Amino acid sequence: MANEVRKQANAADNRGATVAVDSLINYEAVKYFNNEPFEVSRYDKALKAYENASIKVTTSLAFLNSVGDLVMINQLVFQLSVPLNFLGSVYRELRQSLLDMETLFNLQKVNVTIKELPNAKPLQLRQGGEIRFENVTFGYHPDRTVLKNVSFTIPAGEKFAIVGPSGCGKSTILRLLFRFYDVQGGRILIDGQDIRDVTLDSLRKSIGVVPQDTPLFNNTIEHNIRYGRIDATPEEVRKAAQRAHIHELIERLPAGYNTPVGERGMMISGGEKQRLAISRLILKDPPLLFFDEATSALDTYTEQALLQNINSILKDQARTSVFVAHRLRTIYDSDRILVLKDGHVAETGNHTELLEKGGVYSDLWKAQETSLAQDPEHEREIEIEELEVEKRLEQPDRVKDSSSQPQPPQDPPIPH
Incomplete structure (x- = not known):
């Protein structure tokens, strides 16, 4: 005993x-x-x-x-x-x-860098969620400024994209808006309210994020989806999974929604992680949506189907959405595209306007089109990786083994 x-x-x-x-x-x-x-x-x-x-x-x-x-x-x-x-x-x-x-x-005694003002008020979305950056300057280190006097406006209800070379500050914009950090110069407004003047709780409840590196808990698939809204019913969890195009895969697993994903999601593929993150966002249902390379690990078919679902949500509910992307084919249909380079706003406009300008965006587009033509096997590699992980998950003994090692994770015509 x-x-x-x-x-x-x-x-x-x-x-x-x-x-x-x-x-x-x-x-x-x-x-x-x-x-x-x-x-x-x-x-x-x-x-x-x-x-x-x-x-x-x-x-x-x-x-x-x-x-x-x-x-x-x-x-x-x-x-x-x-x-x-x-x-x-x-x-x-x-x-x-x-x-x-x-x-x-x-x-x-550790100093908390992000603090609420004593008289902070809840964020009020009176105009549908217009986001405005005014002369924003920020750097993670004193000797390296990431954003330099950046100004732009994201109109309420529009699909807005932010693109640019690696290290230009695309993901930093999300971290600043979410107040992981505070700006060192300028200000950020949502519907005319400085985000430093509102409560952190109300600000973060209003923003939904699909990050590039999806954080998953060492728990079941259902737990990870429900994390978007803790009080969600099992039926709501399944509806969110269906809209994220992952319900069918989950149903094929021996343990279904009770399948463990492993620490940091090591037992599922990169594409499946991203679909879980999107289903979690759908369950949260916030008025402001951010997608940071949200479909980078998906094959073309799943990516296009998922983007259609996301676009229908944005259109039906008039949500303000921001897409941070490296693959320009995923954001070419945005209402407006912001191009960053070396911490500055290089140019803005829609896909057609930016191609006609022949600037940074046009160069990036041409470079990616050339790369796709030279590497046609890339999409096939992603599809094979998805199939391998699905087969591994469908083996009950492997699902229960938390020590399992993870497997490493025709575009439609687009108007030029």
């Missing part, structure tokens, strides 16, 4: 550590969906389970002794063991606890 209780205590301890590590390595997802209270609750439940198991371990030892043994041991404990124990283990525990407390207090 004692051994079994000890095993339960160890298992509870491991579950608590898993919850803590999972929350920390997926901190971006926690912030994207405002789920800090949910993670605190999860960790608190895990610690409570460990506490109860530890109490059982201690009390179970009493059943190993007879009444006489118990009386004798109690006498020894009170008369001899307590003083000796204090000089030994108790003193050591106290010293360790003092060091732990010092670390905790130092952590509490």
Whole structure:
């Protein structure tokens, strides 16, 4: 009995550590969906389970002794063991606890860079979600400025794309809008409200994100989709998966929606991760949508079907959407395209206008068209990778094995 209780205590301890590590390595997802209270609750439940198991371990030892043994041991404990124990283990525990407390207090002294104003008010979307950057300057390090006096407007209800060479600051725009960082110059407005003047909770609830690197929890597929809205029903979860074109794949798995994805989603392909992220966004249903290379790991057929679904959502509900993209074929139909280069706005316009200008966008388009013509096998490689991961997931013994290693992850005519 004692051994079994000890095993339960160890298992509870491991579950608590898993919850803590999972929350920390997926901190971006926690912030994207405002789920800090949910993670605190999860960790608190895990610690409570460990506490109860530890109490059982201690009390179970009493059943190993007879009444006489118990009386004798109690006498020894009170008369001899307590003083000796204090000089030994108790003193050591106290010293360790003092060091732990010092670390905790130092952590509490860490300066929080992103703070709400005392009089911050909830964000009010009165005009449908117009986003405006006014003379924004920002850099992650003092000696390297990423955005330099950038100004542009994203009209409410429009599909807006941001493109440019690697390192030009495309993804930084999302991080600034989400207030992972604050601007060092200028300001960012949503419907005329400076985002520094509104509450973080209301700001982040209004924005939905599909990041380039999809953060997934070491849990089931259903848990990861429901993370977009914790109180969603199973039916709502499945509808979101259907709109993200992943429901059919999930249904083919032995455990269905209860299939574990592994740490950071190591047991599913890159394309499947992105579709889970999109289904999570659909479930959240925010008024402002951001897609950061959201379909880069998908094959052409799935990408086009998914983009059609996304476009129908944007059209039906008049959502303001921003697509950060490297593959220009995914954003050529945007209402407006912003081209960044070296931290500056190089040019803006729609696809046709930018091609006619013969500038940065035109050069990028021509370079990608040439690359596609020279590498026709690229899309086929993505399709093969998707099939290999699906086969691996459909084997029950492999699904249950969390130590499994992940497999490495004809465009339609477009008017020129």
